[in-house]
Amino acid sequence: MTATTITDATLAEQGTSLWQDAWRRLRKNRLALFGLAVLSTFIVIALVTPWIAPYAYDAQNLDLGASPPSAEHWLGTDIFGRDLLTQIMFGGRISLAVGFVATAVALVIGVTWGAVAGYMGGRVDAVMMRLVDILYALPFMIFIVLLMVVFGRNLLLLFLAIGAVEWLTMARIMRGQVQSLRQQEFVEAAISLGLSPATIVRRHLVPNALGPIIVYTTLTIPSVMLLEAFLSFLGLGVQPPATSWGLLISYGAETMEEYPWLLIFPGAALTLTLFSLNFLGDGLRDALDVRGSGD
Amino acid sequence: MWRFIAGRLLQAIPVILAVITVTFFLVRVAPGGPFDSEKAVIPEVKAALEAQYRLDLPLGQQYLAYLADLAKGELGPSFKYPGRSVNELIAAGLPATAELGAYALLVAVVLGGLAGVIASLKPNSAQDYIPMSVAMIGICMPTFLLGPLLVLLFGIHLEWLPVAGWGDMPGDKILPSLTLGAAYAAYTARLSRAGMLEVMSQDYIRTARAKGLPEWQVVTRHALRGGLIPVVAFLGPAFAGLLAGSFVVETIFQIPGLGRFYVQAAFNRDYTMILGTTVFLSTLIVLFNLLSDVLAAWLNPRLRAQFGEA
């Protein structure tokens, strides 16, 4: 009963008003705003880093070596005597780009794939999901090594490789959601109203499955940032002296006993990003949750 | 239900065959061969080695011969470890990895699931923020970082637990299980919280509440089922993925597991070992994805009805 009313309401509304509504609700959520503010700040810093970084990112001072935070180097220096703050600023450019772009790729492919498979059901579903199984099982490392050999090394490829891996779980989650939503009254009502499958998927299934998808997305971004470091070790990804948060953290982990600041500060940058993403994600989820708004 | 399972098992055959075929050719196209080493290999020696491993045959024949062996259940001799068959290596590594994986999963489901459900009951309160913050730190904390941190704390400074080993000393299984489980626990916490919140706003929960059921019964009898669907969808492939994921933990803690074989096989270009572990892994993935789909169906009454009709 409630569901049908809402469906009617959503049908009547234009997409824009749904988003306007969501934005109005999001603005009331202080944590979400905090997340948004932090992320925006990071992105702005990343954009202007080449002009505001305190040092050149590759300027070494071998005799200085690793030094703890000081007046000259606010966050200390690494074993080459390079300024850590500068490294984190430049690393953020790579990590944020990889995180957002690769996740977006995974999101688009995964959500579409999962929604179509879940909605169509039957054979289409079986074939699509078995393809996902096959991709899960392929030896990832060999795949990456080959990608590198065939296409050479570039950042675009890195995004694609990561996106190509991360969409699989996304597709499974989306499919599960759509499958369970499809059986519900408001979707059945939409079908009986004669709406096209594409419209139903876009208007009803995707928005209603957004909760877990948003959460999984916010989880994917940091894991993608760390995966990037692993790919760099295989030869794909950024090469020194360029760096990323994932690389800084893995280097820092090796010297955590000797030079803890090399782990703490890049780790803090990643953690802060993740927290902000989660606050924003939860806020968005609540804001978009039409049914939950009454609570 | 049974028809569904049987159907999926039937579908598994082409899936695994496809995985084998793609992998078989993929590894042979990858640069570097199993016998390349830092010092130049004399051509005659290389030829002799290739002959011993059938690498001198045309690709097509190698492929068919491999399938024929596979049909007999033989995964072939390892390139890296002469005198060992891939079957033997997998059998040697599996017990430790399976045990580690099971403990990690336990940590993930119990700690993560509990944290997520508790957090979802009072969203945007301390009861929500504290477990979720811990979970987020868990996600940020890759195993290669968490493992050494736990070792430094409990192994070196407190001297409570061994720093490495598996079944060699009392308590040496605790740190690896926690390390591997933590990442999954963090995901489980986040996903179950989201799933629960999603479900709690559904009509049937309102109905249940309207019927006057106590809140804990609403949660355990009704909400939990639906709320855990995303977790189940995640854990299916995640458990199969533990095999690859346990590599880092196995290396940090010197655990004689399959993860080390799986990852090193790729680095060594140990063709038969890559294929063997991949066949094994793909079987696991198919099975666990099936299991997670069945579980999801069982958790979702509407889908269950659908299976009943089929």
Added chain:
Amino acid sequence: MNPVFSLSARVFLACTLVACSTGESNVGQGNREGVFHVGNGSEPQGLDPHVVTGVPESKIIDTLFEGLTRKNPWTLEPEPGAAASWEFSEDLRVITFYMQPEGRWSNGDPVTAHDFVWSWRRALDPAMGNLYAYMLYPVENAEAYATGKLSDPEQVGVRALDDMTLQVTLNAPTPYFLQLMDHYSSYAVHRATIERFGKSTDRFTQWTRVGNIVTNGPFQLKEWQLNRRIAVERNPHYWDADVLRLNGVVFYPTENIVSEERMFRVHQLHYTGDVPLNKIPAYRKLPNTPFVEAPFLGTYFYLLNTERPPLDDVLVRRALSLAVDREAVTRNVLYGSNNPAYSITPPGTLGYQPPQLFSYDPAEARRLLAEAGYPEGAGWPGLELIYNTSESHRKIAVALQQMWKDVLNIEVTLSNQEWKVYLDSVSEMNFQIARRGWIGDYVDPNNFLDMYISGGGNNNTGFSDPVYDDLILQQAPRAATEEERFALFYEAETRLMEQMPIIPIYTYASKHLVHPSVRGLPPNLMDFINVKYIYLDDVPLTEIELE
């Protein structure tokens, strides 16, 4: 009931259950029982001396098997092994080995000259696919047989005159030949055992398993758990069993050297195969430090592809080399454990002193680059440096990249490659600059210099100089005295370093953590362990507190 709480509760519970005792440490127990616990790098590929290659394998095989000689760990001079004595013929081409009268296999069979004849033929058999077959190439007709040009193994220059006398004929006098006699490629294997489990050249047999394997060394195989440990115990039939003071050795496949260091710190290991770079300063500061370092017979260098511009110009190659401040690299990146290298042969190899033609000279480097047509880096086409993924390779590459930028104002991009991809790039010469290391198989300049003969399998630079080839291949082996021979090597190496197809960076150092209870384990140039001399003192275990 948040996860942190339940987590610590779980740990606490677990701790109470096991009374928080982690049992007696390996070192404590080992000291009492005479068992030496060794961190050994990785799981050995196998234990067949003619099949495997690699350092972890050799450490285990050296305890199980014994060649004709065994090196003294202090002097590296050959001492009697399976052979009790030996003599050279007048022309130094024929060596007669007299077998140990009491030499026994671990099943009690006598070790005879026939065992060595059969084993060397097996090691050289082309069907064997033995990667180290070339170690026996100084033996007459060995190379021809191993490469299939000669099918009759009888013609290989190794014969049993009787059960106890082995005669080896060489192609030419080979000053380092006795050194090869304790390399595992020249070890004897037990024929009856191998034939019981399959063909002699079969790589897939089970003859090396516990219960099957028969060996002639001081120890025999007791336990072999994949990726967990390999344990050896005394061989009761060993001819020199009386001098042994260890009762056993346990090898651990410690792939992760950071974990290995932690195992050492909690007394789980007596000896580590390596030490993480970052831990070196802290260990050095310890009183009575367990950190042991010594020069090691190897050189770390960069290969320059002389067939690709701009490295086809010797001026550019020399400019790059002169711009490298090796002192700064070894001091700051490697924590002073290694010496800067200015030649391919490590200084002091058997008394040979290589030429040093250059040193760090930024002004001269700039001048050379300008002369080559890139003044102040103008018009520089760019260069790519490849290295296989590793922390220390990366650090050195990053440091050099910046030195080249600072001194020469040129860009060099770095590119790390996965191990097998890197090997492929190097052997196909698909690179401009590539990181490389060479560790000597035996102590002789020849082992380093014969890499750069024209078309040599390990040349990988395109360097080709007929005069060099003549010096190494023709003149040096015929030199009358060692002095003359070293003079020829010096001349050849001077030609090599003038052309600079490689940029030497540092000479290797062996680095280990050794528990104070371990005795009779001196550091040496070959990083060689002779288990016969090792014993364990029951010293009290003291806590290792870093920093």
